[in-house]
Amino acid sequence: MKSSTGLSNNGFPNLIINREEMVESIVSTPLPEAHPAEASLYSRFTGIPGHRQEMLTQARIVLVGAGGLNSWIALGLARSGARSLTVLDPDYVDRSNLTRQLFFPADLGRPKATSLIRNLVQHAVEQARFTGLSINLEEAIREYALPADILIVGIDRNDGRLEAARVARQRGIPAVFTMLSLDGMRCHVFLQGPEKDAACLWCALPNLDPQSASPCAAAIIHGCYLSASLTLFFVHRALMGWPAGVKPFNWREADLLGLHPDQIGFIQRCPSCPVCTEITDR
Numbered sequence: 001m002k003s004s005t006g007l008s009n010n011g012f013p014n015l016i017i018n019r020e021e022m023v024e025s026i027v028s029t030p031l032p033e034a035h036p037a038e039a040s041l042y043s044r045f046t047g048i049p050g051h052r053q054e055m056l057t058q059a060r061i062v063l064v065g066a067g068g069l070n071s072w073i074a075l076g077l078a079r080s081g082a083r084s085l086t087v088l089d090p091d092y093v094d095r096s097n098l099t100r101q102l103f104f105p106a107d108l109g110r111p112k113a114t115s116l117i118r119n120l121v122q123h124a125v126e127q128a129r130f131t132g133l134s135i136n137l138e139e140a141i142r143e144y145a146l147p148a149d150i151l152i153v154g155i156d157r158n159d160g161r162l163e164a165a166r167v168a169r170q171r172g173i174p175a176v177f178t179m180l181s182l183d184g185m186r187c188h189v190f191l192q193g194p195e196k197d198a199a200c201l202w203c204a205l206p207n208l209d210p211q212s213a214s215p216c217a218a219a220i221i222h223g224c225y226l227s228a229s230l231t232l233f234f235v236h237r238a239l240m241g242w243p244a245g246v247k248p249f250n251w252r253e254a255d256l257l258g259l260h261p262d263q264i265g266f267i268q269r270c271p272s273c274p275v276c277t278e279i280t281d282r
C-alpha cells in the first residue's frame with residue numbers, strides 16, 4: 001500500500017505513476033515591489049564581463065535531464081533571473097539521488113521533471129514559468145512545440161546526447177553538453193554553436209558511441225557543482241556573447257583531483273564527422 005509520501009509499508013518507495021504529475025507548469029510569485037532606496041535585483045551583476053541580463057531573462061531554456069548536473073544548473077538559472085525553464089526527464093526520483101540532486105524525501109518515487117520544477121519555484125527571482133515533462137527529448141519534440149532558444153544537456157546517455165545535437169542543429173540554436181568522468185572527478189563541457197558549420201559534440205568526442213547508454217558513473221555533489229559552474233558560463237556566452245578582449249572557446253575540462261591540467265579549447269568542425277554529415281543531410 002502506498003502512503004502519500006510514495007513509501008510502501010516496508011519503506012521501499014513505489015513508483016507513483018499519476019498522469020497529472022507527468023506534465024506540470026508552474027508560474028512563480030513575483031517579488032514584492034522594490035523601495036526606491038533598495039539596491040536593484042541585479043545590482044551585483046554590474047561589472048560582470050559581457051553580462052547582458054535581458055538575454056538570460058528572455059531566453060526559453062530547455063534542460064534535458066533533471067539529475068545531478070541539471071538540478072544545480074536549473075537552480076543557478078532560476079536564481080539569476082531566467083523566466084522560462086522547461087525540464088525534460090522520464091526518470092523517477094530514487095534514494096541515491098538525494099545526495100546530489102534537488103529533491104526531498106517526499107519526492108521519492110515521483111517523476112523527476114515535475115518534482116524538480118516544484119522545488120525550483122521558490123528560487124525564482126523573476127516571475128517565471130517552469131515546466132516539467134516526464135518524457136525524453138524525442139517524445140517532447142513529437143508531442144509539443146517545445147519552443148527553445150538553447151538546450152542544456154545534462155544526461156549520461158549517448159543516444160539522448162545525439163538527439164539533442166540533432167535538434168539543436170536543425171533549429172539553429174546552441175546546445176551545451178555537460179558530462180562527468182566515470183570517477184565523477186573530471187568535468188567536460190562543450191558548447192555546440194548554432195551555426196550549421198559549427199562543431200557538433202561528436203567532432204569534439206568522436207569516440208562516443210551513439211548507440212550505447214553510458215554505465216552509471218560515480219557522482220558526488222562537488223563534481224555536480226563544478227559542472228554547473230562551467231555550464232552556466234557557457235549558457236551565458238551562448239545567449240549574451242563574449243566579453244570584449246576574450247577569445248571564444250567551446251570546450252572546457254576541469255579535474256578536481258588535479259591529475260590532469262584544466263583545458264580550454266576551440267573545437268573546429270571535423271570534415272569527416274559522421275554526425276555532422278548525417279545532421280546536415282537530413
Ligand SMILES: [Zn+2]
Nearest residue numbers: 200203273276
Ligand atoms: Zn560533428
